[in-house]
Amino acid sequence: VFERYKKYNGVEGNSPETFTDTNRASTTQPDVEDINRDNTMNTIDSYFEYELDITRDNLPLNSIDEITSTNPIGEFIKDVKIRPRNLPNGTSEDVRWYQFRIPVNVAMNMFDDNVNFPQFKRYGNISDFRSIRFARVYLKEFTQPTVFRFGTLELVRSEWRRYLSNLQPEGQPANDDTEFTVGAISLLENDGNYELPPGVELEELYNNNTVIRQNEQSLVLDVCDLDSKDSRAVYKNISIDMRQYKKLRMFIHAENGDTAGADNSELVGFIRMGNDITQNYYQIEVPLVLSDGTNPIWPEENEINLALKVLQKIKSENLGNSTGDAVFYDVLDGELTDTPVAEFG
Structure with a gap:
């Protein structure tokens, strides 16, 4: 199979020819050189580039736990799968599949001369991701023939x-x-x-x-x-009538990376709900217990399990608060007494 399609530009049906008795297949030539068929030759050379050094030394053999902090592509390798393969000579060998996940739409300053992200580069005058019309993958600096197989190559959002x-x-x-x-x-x-x-x-x-x-x-x-007392968060815009629900339940797992950076209860997991996330919201938080291989993956101490009627009680308690400052409460067994809950606005 490798040799059969080795020198083909693609197997998607390039250059469909009129079938004859002597020519019943496509050729290695593309249909047209105008790839997007806009009848215009585009000479603008502006693009973002993501470069990965996929040498053998940078690829873990068995699991991502082998990745060290000095690995230049370690943060992009998310999983390793090993599958046995039967060879024609009757023996078998292990085949490794690597899952790479590259953040595409990152902050623009990461494409500048940033020592933390040397893999991200920007060429030309491109300034954002509003109009990305082409993408290509190419390999270079190999000293011998190398065959790559892609299970999937896709954009994920x-x-x-x-x-x-x-x-x-x-x-x-x-x-x-x-x-x-x-x-x-x-x-x-x-x-x-x-x-x-x-x-x-x-x-x-x-x-x-x-x-x-x-x-x-x-x-x-x-x-x-x-930083201490700093936070990072993600958000999602939804429209839900929370009165139709009785409980809010959330499982949280926390662990250190390659180097020990935090101890138990030094990190706090939180969720905000409300009309907005800056002025009018409820904030529910819980100190996190870190998993290190001996602790459960989903510690019960990290779980947010809150009866939503508690939020109603907090609202009634806070009706007299005219300062606009956040008011904090503790909740234990459904009563206002361990999971800190704050109402702001």
Whole structure:
């Protein structure tokens, strides 16, 4: 198979020819040189570039736990899967598949001469991502023939967006050196590295007498060099009548990265709900217990399990507050006494 299509520009049906008795296949020539068929030759050379040094030394053999802090592409490798393959000679060997996840729409300053992100580069006068018309993948600096197989090559988006405004206490500037990335981890794509939260069962769909099990995934927030009392967050615009629900439940897992950076209860997980997230909202927070391989992946101490009627009590308690300042309460067993809850506005 490698040799059969080795010198073809693509196998998508380039240059469809009129079938004859002697020529019944396409050729290696593209249909037209005008790829987007706009009858215009575009000579503007402006683009963003993402470069990965995929040498053997940078690729872990068995799991992402082998990735060190000095690995230049370590933060982009999200999973390693090993699958056995039977060879024609009757033996077998392990084949490794790597999942790379590259943040495309990052802050513009990451494409400048930034020592923290040397893989991100910008050429020409391109300034944003509003009009991206082409993308290409190319390989260079190989000393011998190398074959790559792509399971999927796709753009992935999320309904959760990074909150880019300052979350520092009033009067304190935000730390621009804090690194913050958003991703996802799921049961189907990251089997072996992900476990279902306690009590959560996979949804099943019945289709033509076939049971299709749905995927289950979690949001991943990766933050580095976070200042004391500073925060990083993602947000999602929704419209829900919360009066139709009785409880708010959220599972949180926390762990240190390559180097120990925090201890138990030094990090706080929080969620804000309201008409906006700056002036009128409820904030629910819980001090986080870190998992290190010996602790449960989903510690009960990290779980937010709040009866929504508590928010009604807080609202009635706070009706007389005319200062506009945030008022904090503690909640234990459904009463206002351990999960801090704040109402602002």
